[in-house]
Amino acid sequence: MKVFKFGGASVSSAPAINNVATIIDMYPGKKAIVVSAMGSTTNALEDLVRSYFKKDNKKAEIFQQIRNYHDGIIRELGISEENLGQVNELFEQLEERLERTPSLQFDYEYDQLVCYGELISTAIISAFLNEKGLKNKWVDIRESLRTDETYREAIVDWKWSAMLVNNNFSFNGVDLYVTQGFIGSTTTNQTTTLGREGSDFTAAILGNLLNAESVTIWKNVPGVLNADPVDFPETEKLEELSYKEAIELSYSGAKVIHPKTIKPLRNKNIPLWVRPFDYPDQAGTVIHEVGHQLDLVPVYILKKKQALVTLSPDDFSFISIDVLSEVFALFKSRRIKVNLIQQSAIDLSLCVDEPEVGLESLVVELRKKFDVRYNTGLVLATIRFYNDASLAKMKDGRQVFMEQKSRRTARLVLK
Numbered sequence: 001m002k003v004f005k006f007g008g009a010s011v012s013s014a015p016a017i018n019n020v021a022t023i024i025d026m027y028p029g030k031k032a033i034v035v036s037a038m039g040s041t042t043n044a045l046e047d048l049v050r051s052y053f054k055k056d057n058k059k060a061e062i063f064q065q066i067r068n069y070h071d072g073i074i075r076e077l078g079i080s081e082e083n084l085g086q087v088n089e090l091f092e093q094l095e096e097r098l099e100r101t102p103s104l105q106f107d108y109e110y111d112q113l114v115c116y117g118e119l120i121s122t123a124i125i126s127a128f129l130n131e132k133g134l135k136n137k138w139v140d141i142r143e144s145l146r147t148d149e150t151y152r153e154a155i156v157d158w159k160w161s162a163m164l165v166n167n168n169f170s171f172n173g174v175d176l177y178v179t180q181g182f183i184g185s186t187t188t189n190q191t192t193t194l195g196r197e198g199s200d201f202t203a204a205i206l207g208n209l210l211n212a213e214s215v216t217i218w219k220n221v222p223g224v225l226n227a228d229p230v231d232f233p234e235t236e237k238l239e240e241l242s243y244k245e246a247i248e249l250s251y252s253g254a255k256v257i258h259p260k261t262i263k264p265l266r267n268k269n270i271p272l273w274v275r276p277f278d279y280p281d282q283a284g285t286v287i288h289e290v291g292h293q294l295d296l297v298p299v300y301i302l303k304k305k306q307a308l309v310t311l312s313p314d315d316f317s318f319i320s321i322d323v324l325s326e327v328f329a330l331f332k333s334r335r336i337k338v339n340l341i342q343q344s345a346i347d348l349s350l351c352v353d354e355p356e357v358g359l360e361s362l363v364v365e366l367r368k369k370f371d372v373r374y375n376t377g378l379v380l381a382t383i384r385f386y387n388d389a390s391l392a393k394m395k396d397g398r399q400v401f402m403e404q405k406s407r408r409t410a411r412l413v414l415k
């Protein structure tokens with residue numbers, strides 16, 4: 001069997017969803033289809049959660065916008081009313097949840113509402129495919145994918161999930177399953193999410209647990225390129241990548257693949273195809289075990305919304321292991337990801353994901369013990385397989401705050 005994953009961009013309109021049907025038809029054989037929320041529905045649901053949590057008066061309006069967007073797609077797809085029972089029920093559930101008083105736990109409430117993006121998109125797509133003669137079974141992945149209770153960033157319970165996934169995706173009399181990416185549930189049936197853009201990871205989990213022959217993630221690009229085409233006008237497609245190279249690129253911030261996607265596939269030696277949704281007969285990029293040294297062109301990755309925080313102990317003491325562990329514990333408790341560090345005798349610089357809120361209060365906390373300087377709105381640029389020309393190109397016209405080089409990788413903090 002194969003796993004296919006269609007992201008938000010690939011299911012954002014009726015023509016796109018028609019193309020999903022075309023692709024499924026093009027590739028016969030047993031398949032599990034993992035689907036994300038339509039277009040930018042997850043962002044809209046995030047606005048809805050904020051409004052619900054703050055108890056302001058915008059939630060009805062945001063809910064209606066989400067409903068109208070989906071209704072428009074349903075109309076254009078021409079799905080008949082008698083097959084829309086589940087979609088209507090999901091919208092009713094969401095509306096009903098919005099009437100409840102929220103608990104005090106934002107991350108918990110977030111997961112209970114944001115999951116509807118994926119639940120609704122898959123219900124629509126499953127109904128549409130069935131009407132088109134592509135008979136499929138809709139599966140609520142929350143009954144298979146068990147996680148811990150880290151809401152918004154849940155950790156998968158592989159043992160439980162292995163058993164449940166194999167029961168619920170048995171392929172007994174079913175050739176095509178349609179299910180949700182990004183969501184799961186705890187052993188007490190509370191909904192969780194795996195972290196933004198986590199549907200690629202769901203596809204990899206299913207691939208691993210079902211011993212898929214391959215996993216394909218359909219994207220709005222020709223494959224993995226040597227840079228994000230949004231930031232770089234000229235890019236080159238990479239024909240193949242090793243698992244190691246792919247994990248390095250995605251971890252550094254190449255948004256084409258969620259970083260957690262690689263490990264479950266590498267561990268079972270399952271190839272991952274990144275293929276163009278608009279040109280489904282083109283090969284795209286394959287990520288697999290590569291026996292030889294890859295000779296790649298420089299690959300550029302930009303991680304935006306970075307802050308550079310530099311700390312110096314007040315009393316002129318060294319940056320010891322105790323200081324490091326204290327600082328890292330503080331960042332960990334605030335769930336702030338550290339992406340790059342540099343230290344000298346009495347300076348410690350950390351390039352971190354700039355938190356949406358709370359940087360000021362972190363700085364206040366740090367100032368109890370350290371002299372603190374910081375800059376925000378920076379970019380962490382990574383160049384794999386860098387050379388002089390690629391370094392010069394990256395620095396051109398920008399202010400360099402920090403620079404680190406290893407044999408293959410250069411990392412620059414820039415403004």
Ligand SMILES: Nc1ncnc2c1ncn2[C@@H]1O[C@H](COP(=O)(O)OP(=O)(O)O)[C@@H](O)[C@H]1O
Binds near residue numbers: 219
């Ligand atoms: N190295 C890269 N190669 C290809 N795309 C990249 C790269 N880095 C970032 N991207 C971005 O990743 C996006 C992923 O495609 P998309 O279809 O939006 O995924 P999904 O809908 O599954 O989240 C592309 O639109 C592109 O802008």
Ligand SMILES: N[C@@H](CC(=O)OP(=O)(O)O)C(=O)O
Binds near residue numbers: 117
């Ligand atoms: N819908 C979720 C999960 C996801 O992976 O979406 P996409 O495949 O469109 O990146 C998000 O937007 O984060």
